Amino acid sequence: MRSRTPLPLWILAGAGVVFVSLPVVALVLRAPWDDIASSLRGAGASEALRLSLVVSLTATALSLLLGVPLAWILARSRIPGRSVLRAIVVLPIVLPPVVGGIGLLAALGRGGVVGQWLYSTFGLQLTFTTWGAILATTFVSMPLVVLATEAGLRSIDRRYEQAASALGASPRYSIRRVVLPMLGPQLAAGAVLAWARALSEFGATITFAGNLAGSTQTLPLAVYETRLSDPGGAIFLSLILVVLSVAVLVAMRDRITQAR
Amino acid sequence: MRRLVSLTIALFLLAGCAGTGDDTSELTVFAASSLSAAFTEEIGPAFEAEQEGTIVVFNFAASDSLAGQIQSEGTADVFASASGTWMDAVQDDPGVSDRRDFVQNQLVIITPPENPAGIGSIDDLANEGVQLVLAAEGVPVGDYSREALGKAGIANEAEANVVSNEEDNASVVAKIASGEGDAGIVYESDISAAAGNDVVAVEISDDVNVIATYPIAVVTGAPNADLAEEFLAFVTGPDGQATLEEYGFTPLT
Amino acid sequence: MGLHADLVARRGSFQVDVALDVDGGETLALLGPNGAGKSTVVDALIGTLELTQGVIAIDGERVDALPPEQRPIGVCFQDDLLFPRLSALENVAFPLRARKVPKAEARRRARALLQRLASAVDPSARPSSMSGGERQRVALARALAPDPRLLVLDEPFSNVDVSARPGMRTLVREVTRTFGGATVLIAHDPLDALTLADRVALLDAGRITQTGTPDEIRAAPASHYAADLVGVNLFVGELRPLGDGAATLRTTDGAITVSPGVAVVSGTRSIASLKPIDVSLHAREPEGSARNVFRGQIVEIADDGDRARVRLATRPPLTAEVTSGSVARMGLRTGGEVWASFKAVEVSLQIEGADSAQPQAGTLGR
Numbered sequence: 001m002r003s004r005t006p007l008p009l010w011i012l013a014g015a016g017v018v019f020v021s022l023p024v025v026a027l028v029l030r031a032p033w034d035d036i037a038s039s040l041r042g043a044g045a046s047e048a049l050r051l052s053l054v055v056s057l058t059a060t061a062l063s064l065l066l067g068v069p070l071a072w073i074l075a076r077s078r079i080p081g082r083s084v085l086r087a088i089v090v091l092p093i094v095l096p097p098v099v100g101g102i103g104l105l106a107a108l109g110r111g112g113v114v115g116q117w118l119y120s121t122f123g124l125q126l127t128f129t130t131w132g133a134i135l136a137t138t139f140v141s142m143p144l145v146v147l148a149t150e151a152g153l154r155s156i157d158r159r160y161e162q163a164a165s166a167l168g169a170s171p172r173y174s175i176r177r178v179v180l181p182m183l184g185p186q187l188a189a190g191a192v193l194a195w196a197r198a199l200s201e202f203g204a205t206i207t208f209a210g211n212l213a214g215s216t217q218t219l220p221l222a223v224y225e226t227r228l229s230d231p232g233g234a235i236f237l238s239l240i241l242v243v244l245s246v247a248v249l250v251a252m253r254d255r256i257t258q259a260r
Numbered sequence: 261m262r263r264l265v266s267l268t269i270a271l272f273l274l275a276g277c278a279g280t281g282d283d284t285s286e287l288t289v290f291a292a293s294s295l296s297a298a299f300t301e302e303i304g305p306a307f308e309a310e311q312e313g314t315i316v317v318f319n320f321a322a323s324d325s326l327a328g329q330i331q332s333e334g335t336a337d338v339f340a341s342a343s344g345t346w347m348d349a350v351q352d353d354p355g356v357s358d359r360r361d362f363v364q365n366q367l368v369i370i371t372p373p374e375n376p377a378g379i380g381s382i383d384d385l386a387n388e389g390v391q392l393v394l395a396a397e398g399v400p401v402g403d404y405s406r407e408a409l410g411k412a413g414i415a416n417e418a419e420a421n422v423v424s425n426e427e428d429n430a431s432v433v434a435k436i437a438s439g440e441g442d443a444g445i446v447y448e449s450d451i452s453a454a455a456g457n458d459v460v461a462v463e464i465s466d467d468v469n470v471i472a473t474y475p476i477a478v479v480t481g482a483p484n485a486d487l488a489e490e491f492l493a494f495v496t497g498p499d500g501q502a503t504l505e506e507y508g509f510t511p512l513t
Numbered sequence: 514m515g516l517h518a519d520l521v522a523r524r525g526s527f528q529v530d531v532a533l534d535v536d537g538g539e540t541l542a543l544l545g546p547n548g549a550g551k552s553t554v555v556d557a558l559i560g561t562l563e564l565t566q567g568v569i570a571i572d573g574e575r576v577d578a579l580p581p582e583q584r585p586i587g588v589c590f591q592d593d594l595l596f597p598r599l600s601a602l603e604n605v606a607f608p609l610r611a612r613k614v615p616k617a618e619a620r621r622r623a624r625a626l627l628q629r630l631a632s633a634v635d636p637s638a639r640p641s642s643m644s645g646g647e648r649q650r651v652a653l654a655r656a657l658a659p660d661p662r663l664l665v666l667d668e669p670f671s672n673v674d675v676s677a678r679p680g681m682r683t684l685v686r687e688v689t690r691t692f693g694g695a696t697v698l699i700a701h702d703p704l705d706a707l708t709l710a711d712r713v714a715l716l717d718a719g720r721i722t723q724t725g726t727p728d729e730i731r732a733a734p735a736s737h738y739a740a741d742l743v744g745v746n747l748f749v750g751e752l753r754p755l756g757d758g759a760a761t762l763r764t765t766d767g768a769i770t771v772s773p774g775v776a777v778v779s780g781t782r783s784i785a786s787l788k789p790i791d792v793s794l795h796a797r798e799p800e801g802s803a804r805n806v807f808r809g810q811i812v813e814i815a816d817d818g819d820r821a822r823v824r825l826a827t828r829p830p831l832t833a834e835v836t837s838g839s840v841a842r843m844g845l846r847t848g849g850e851v852w853a854s855f856k857a858v859e860v861s862l863q864i865e866g867a868d869s870a871q872p873q874a875g876t877l878g879r
Contacts, residue, residue, distance in 0.1 A: 008261075111372070111439025127440045128391060128423035163594040165581040166559045168659055169611040177607070181598035210424025210435070211396065217425075225425065228324045229398035 027239055032232040039232045044213045048222035049240060055130065055205075055218055056198035059137035063194045066138075067145030068187070072175075074146070075153035086150075093143045100139050101207025108135065109208070132209035133216045137201045141194040148193060152186025153179075192252050196245060287316045287487045288335055292342035292400065292474065293428050294365060294447045296320040298507035306503070307494050314487065322399045322428040330354070330479060337482040338491050340474060342447075343400035347475040355480035358489060362496050364510040365447040365472045367401070367408050369462040370436050377442035382408065382464050385443060386417035393432050393441040396425035401432075404470045405445035411468040433459065447472065452508025471510075515539065515695035516663050520567030520577070522557040528565070529553045529719040535695035535712075537572070537662075542698045542710030550719040551699045555667050558697065560584050571663050572694075582611070587661030591668040591699075593652040595640040601627060601651045602636035608659035626654040630684065646677035653688060662694040668701055679863045682708055707747055708784050708863060715739055746787040746832055752777045752864065759804065759857055767829030770804040772857040777864060784863040789822060791859040792833035795852040796843050803854040807831065811849050814840060825853055 032039060040046075073079065074086050092100050108115040108126050118124040126132040156179060164174040180187075202220040209216040211225065219241050227234040291299055296318070304316045319326065319336070327346040330336050331353055339356065341347040342365070350356055371379050377390045385392055395402030402425065409418045423441060426432045432444040433451070437458045451461055476495060478488040494500050501511040515536040522529050529550040535541040545551050556562035558569060560581035569577040576584045587608070595604050602623050609619035627636055631650035640648055649669055656664060666685065673681050686709055689696045700706045706713050707727045714724040723730060723739055727747075730739055750764035754777050762771050762785055771785055793799070799806060809827030821840045825831045831853050845851060 105438055105440065109438055109440050116439075159590070159592075159594055160596060162559075162561050162581075163588070163590055164596070164607070164611070166561065166584075166586065166588045167608040167611065167655065168582050169607070170582055173611050177599070177610075178596050181596075184598070206427070210393070210440075211426065212422065212424050224427065225396050225398070228328045 024242055027235050027242070031235045031239060035232060036236060039230070040236050042230060042233055044217065044222055045233070045237055045240065047214050048217055048219045048237060051130065051133070051214070051217060052199060052219040052241075052244075055133045055137055056195055056201075058134045059141050059198040059201075060191055060195040062134065062138045063142040063145045063198075064187070064191060067142045067190070067194075068149050070142075071146045071149035071153060075150045086146075089146050090143045092140045093147075097140055097201065097203030097205075098207050101136060101204035104136055104139060104204065104208040108132075127208060128210045128212065128216065130209075130215050133205050133218065136204040136208040137198045140201055140204055141198045144193045144197055145190040148186050148190025149183065152183045152190075155186075156182050188252070192248065195248070199241065199245065285311075285314050285484060285487055287314060287337050287484050287491060288319065289316060289338040289340065289491065290319045290321075290326045290330060290336040290479075291338075291340040292323045292326070293320045293430055294342055294401070294449050295340055295474075296430075298449070298504055298509070302503045302506075303495065303500055306499060307491060310494065311487070311490060316491070322395075324398050324400070334479075334481060335483070336479045337484045337488040338476065339479050340476040340495075341400070342472055342474055343403070344473065344475055345403075346400065347477060350479065351477075356477035357480060357485075358492060359475055359477035360492070360496065361473045361512055362476045362492075363474045363501070363504045363512055365449050365474065365508075366510065367404055367445055367464055367470055367472070368448050368451060369443055369445055369464060370433065370451055370459040371443050371462060372436055372439045372441075373458060373460055375460055379443045379462050381462065382412045382468060383414060385409065385421065386414035387421075390421045391423045391440075391442045392418060392421040393424050393426060393435045393444040394422055395429055395432055395446075396427060399426075399428055400472065401429045401445070401447060404472050408445070408464060408468055408470045411470070447508070448510075449508035452506075473512075474509075514572045516541075516558075516569075516571055516697065518558065518567070518569045520557055520569060521565045522553055522562050522567075523565050524553050524556075524562060527553065527719065529557070529716075531714075531716070531719075531721050533697065533714065533721075535697060537694055538692070539712065540689045540696040540698055540710045542700050542706035542713045543716055544700050544703060544706045544713055545716035547701070548718075549716040551701075551716055552667070553719070554716070555665060555699055558663070558665055559586060559588055585659075585662040586665060587656035587659055587663070588665045589649070589652045589656040589667065589669050591671055593640070593645075593648040593672060595648055595652055595655070597640055600637045600639055601631070601634050601643070604640070604651055605655045605658050607655065612659060623654070623658060626658055627651065630654045630657075630688070644677075645672045645674055646681060649673050649681060650684065653685070657688065657692070664689070664692055664694060664696040666696065666698045668699050670705060671701065679861075682863060685709055703745055704786055704861075707745065707786075746789065746792070748785040748787070748829060748860075750783065751779075752781045752783050753779050762860075762862075764829050767827065769829065769860065770857045771860045771862050773862055773864060775864070781864055786861045786863075787831075787855060787859065789832045789834035792831055792853050792855045794823065794833050794835055794839065794843065794845070795854065798852055799854050801854075802856070804857040805860075806852065806854045808850065808852050811845060811847050811851055814845060814847060816840075823851075825851065827853060 070089060074082055105112060107113050110116065110119050110125055110127060115126065126135060160178055160182070161174050164178045169177070200220060202224065205216065205218065206221055211217050211221045219237055223234050223237045226237065289299070299318055304318060307316055308314055323341040323343055323346040326339065326341070327349045330339060330350050334354060339347065339350055347356070347359065351359065369379060369382060371377070377387070379385065384390070394405050397403060397406065406415065409415045424435065426435065429446045429450050432446050435441050436444045451459055476492055478485055478492065482488050505511045517534050519532040527550065531554060533541065543551055543554060553562065557564060560579065564577050567577065568575055571585055596607065599607065602620060605623035605626055606619040609622060610616065624636060627634060630653055631647060634643060634647050634651060643651070649672060653669065669685065670678050670681055682705065689709060698706065698710055712724060712726055713730055715722045748762055748764050748769060750762050752760045752762055752773065754760045758772065760771055760773050760777055761768050762783055807827040809825045811823055812826050813824040815822040816837060819837050820834055821837050823833045823835060823845065825833065833853055
């Protein structure tokens with residue numbers, strides 16, 4: 001069977017593949033494989049990896065916890081000003097992460113609008129803490145969950161919910177047993193996107209939570225700190241990130257683009 | 261489809277074209293970020309006025325970062341580093357000429373306006389619970405800070421108080437100025453009146469303070485070597501030195 | 514007891530204003546063309562649409578102020594609307610679980626219903642793996658699960674394959690006959706109403722234009738739609754096999770020859786329908802293979818543009834549809850005698866108790 005894909009398409013696609021994969025290939029080639037053990041140790045790899053996993057997974061969970069109900073309000077409720085609300089919620093995707101970090105400082109820093117109240121009343125400080133890193137990461141990840149979930153909710157026929165209610169289901173039961181299961185694929189896709197974003201988060205984290213090995217230095221921050229003083233270590237840290245991401249993306253396979 | 265390809269090629273050419281004027285000379289100066297205020301506000305314009313038809317393009321970052329860029333990119337004419345270490349690195353590869361020290365900087369402790377932790381001297385940085393913000397190791401001011409803490413005999417206690425390793429001195433100032441963290445260590449030049457930051461300075465006594473000596477040099481293979489020499493002359497000349505003193509540095513010549 | 518509804522409901526600029534009274538055990542069919550307001554009435558009964566004014570009472574208790582989930586209703590929807598991520602069993606158990614019935618009991622009752630109404634369906638199967646007919650059976654079971662006091666069947670056959678419809682109709686008839694509460698059946702196809710309902714209400718532009726038993730409407734159709742409705746030839750009676758694969762269907766006012774396609778036991782009850790267009794008229798006794806040939810007087814000729822409906826006092830009575838040209842050519846007039854014929858295989862047969870026989874090839878799609 002003759003291919004129906006024209007040659008120019010192959011060439012351009014090939015160029016795209018080379019462009020995207022070349023940096024990764026170069027990393028593998030440049031890594032000082034002989035020194036791998038000491039290099040990783042020196043760069044604080046295990047701490048950074050642990051923190052990255054803790055922060056990204058917690059941020060993803062928080063994003064789902066807050067983002068799904070938010071998406072529901074946007075898709076289903078009739079409160080006025082929904083489009084403004086949606087714009088605000090999606091803003092973190094469009095803003096440079098550093099700007100998000102600065103905003104978080106202004107709000108939740110020790111001298112922040114809400115932060116200073118938290119500090120003086122409870123002695124609670126979020127900057128320079130792992131929770132601070134989690135918050136900064138959630139800030140940039142949640143919009144992805146909201147967008148994916150809202151799209152999913154809009155694609156579900158409302159009549160299923162009407163049917164559920166006619167058959168005796170309270171709104172809560174209907175959401176739990178009918179809507180959420182139907183939303184499954186879109187939720188999963190949103191969660192994966194949010195997690196991928198959380199894993200690579202840098203700007204908001206370093207601005208709001210700072211950079212300290214063991215408490216806030218996730219893999220991207222560690223790469224940035226070691227890149228000149230220990231290039232080999234930085235390359236290995238980068239490869240860890242690449243491997244993590246590829247593993248999850250391959251596991252998800254078509255489900256990200258399909259979402260059905 | 262064909263239009264898209266043509267458009268892409270056109271954009272590429274346009275991007276590449278930026279900055280290749282023939283009748284204006286362009287001097288590229290890589291300088292440590294502590295020099296940014298002094299260079300962009302006064303020294304740069306003054307040099308341009310003196311050298312008609314010249315535009316000075318600055319690239320400010322932490323000296324370690326700049327050294328790395330010079331080694332991989334090689335478009336710098338002048339390198340002004342905050343430490344000898346990174347100038348040494350560039351001297352090894354790709355090499356420098358006419359290297360000289362042109363200014364000095366001292367360290368100073370900064371605290372937020374209310375000084376919540378009551379820092380009065382460098383020894384207070386060892387107090388329990390003080391939130392100390394430093395530049396990361398490898399960044400010149402980060403290394404100098406730790407050197408000073410070592411000289412004061414509180415290296416370990418202070419290191420335990422570090423809550424964040426920032427990527428450059430500007431980030432340290434930003435954190436302290438916004439009230440995050442109890443204290444930080446940066447250069448005098450970072451908090452001079454001209455810099456206009458909202459922090460309180462706590463002096464570090466001379467016996468433990470670290471003097472950072474800034475070297476400047478022409479990078480080997482510089483496209484505008486002659487112009488680079490002129491810049492070095494200007495910076496080490498009376499006008500340049502006076503400006504630098506205005507911005508909190510200690511002049512050398 | 515049963516359903517008493519006297520309501521006005523509005524959807525956008527469209528308004529329905531209807532009164533429905535259905536006794537317990539009775540089935541009322543709501544018939545009407547597209548856009549008549551059938552789904553608006555359904556939504557009002559279910560509670561998805563709020564009443565502008567009026568009452569809905571089930572077994573004497575008012576429900577119009579209650580949200581849908583609190584009304585004692587069971588609904589079988591037009592597109593079955595089985596929940597895609599739940600198995601057949603879970604779907605049927607859903608109304609029970611929603612009412613906090615313990616899981617084990619809910620499953621037990623659901624399993625019994627599935628066994629009775631959809632025995633060929635695997636309880637653990639998902640809707641996506643079932644045929645349209647199977648899904649509708651499960652939907653019917655799901656509607657009955659909560660022991661409702663009002664059963665609403667919203668065009669339950671629209672998603673069902675034409676060949677499976679007779680079987681579904683038999684099933685629904687069995688269900689409605691044993692169901693103690695009132696049943697409201699929404700139908701588009703008159704045959705559904707005529708074979709399943711005790712009474713019929715004709716809905717048009719939001720108002721009921723006529724109610725009555727199928728015979729009452731047939732005797733005095735009050736609208737164009739009603740006339741079209743009763744134009745379908747309907748025969749109810751018992752089958753007697755003829756030995757060559759054919760059978761006679763004996764009704765109270767005559768007998769016709771039909772082609773069951775399956776072996777039948779003598780005396781089996783059956784309902785048959787025949788479209789007027791399949792009845793041919795002849796001036797003289799026709800030759801040919803048609804097994805059904807009748808002679809009788811013309812009772813009425815109703816002209817409808819280029820077609821005409823001719824009612825005959827044959828035994829059994831027949832309605833034929835022919836071109837106006839034919840009427841003129843044959844010189845048909847009221848009171849005149851004419852021959853009518855149709856083929857046994859063109860009769861659509863519903864045999865009681867079986868997933869029944871269908872018209873043979875050639876008549877489907879007309």
